[in-house]
Amino acid sequence: xxxxxxxxxxVDKNKINDRGFTAMDVLQGQxxxxxxxSVNILNSNPLTFQKFSKLKLLRDEIKNTREQTVGVLLIxxxxxxxxxxxxxxxxxxxxxxxxxxxxxxxxxxAGKSVMTASSFLLFYIPNGAAFLISWVMTQLLxxxxxxxxxxxxxxxxxxxxxxxxxxxxxxxxxxxxxLVVGGISFIIYYSIWLILSGxxxxxxxx
Numbered sequence: 676x677x678x679x680x681x682x683x684x685x686v687d688k689n690k691i692n693d694r695g696f697t698a699m700d701v702l703q704g705q706x707x708x709x710x711x712x713s714v715n716i717l718n719s720n721p722l723t724f725q726k727f728s729k730l731k732l733l734r735d736e737i738k739n740t741r742e743q744t745v746g747v748l749l750i751x752x753x754x755x756x757x758x759x760x761x762x763x764x765x766x767x768x769x770x771x772x773x774x775x776x777x778x779x780x781x782x783x784x785a786g787k788s789v790m791t792a793s794s795f796l797l798f799y800i801p802n803g804a805a806f807l808i809s810w811v812m813t814q815l816l817x818x819x820x821x822x823x824x825x826x827x828x829x830x831x832x833x834x835x836x837x838x839x840x841x842x843x844x845x846x847x848x849x850x851x852x853x854l855v856v857g858g859i860s861f862i863i864y865y866s867i868w869l870i871l872s873g874x875x876x877x878x879x880x881x
Contacts, residue, residue: 737819749816752809756835759806763842766790767798770846788846795848799856803843807863810836814871829872836864 689697737745768789788795814832818825840860847853 734815734818737815740819742820745816745820749813749820752813752816755805755809756813759802759809760839760842762799762802763839763846766846786845788848790848792848792852795852799843803839803860806839807836807867810839810864811867811871829868833864833868836868837861840864 691697740748766788771785771787771789790798810832814825814829817828821828837860840857843860844853844857847856
């Protein structure tokens, strides 16, 4: 109930009653043994609850899904991960091949995509979005069927996301685009991994 009140924009948790007490003061004055969670809720940022409540809602939906359905979804998202990653290993139009007689150019080096920067972004932004969504969903699905080992699997998934960013940065057609893609990929995957890791710890008891 307190979580719902905190998430409501019209609720002011610092409001003082006629005795000069806030909701926190009232809770701290109680002798109920199990009010620790309520105190922590009032001390926290409401945006944190909104973020975790959405994750918890998705997680609960997955937990209520039949194991057969979870297995099918794992296969589907794993296939999406494979196909999107394959798009890096075999980019459209292929890559420039090594040629000792060819002039060296920063945009025509061996291993770089033959696509222009605009075409590269047009293809790999949706590709990266599909990979990211599948990357997140497979972790949440695995948590529902392998909760006891999710802490061992989570770092592996972080490395998978990191390798995707490195591979994408490697084939980027220009040095500038390579640095931008690599930096953004690292920030996105590491940030989401931290959120999911905190989500695992926070709701493990549920």
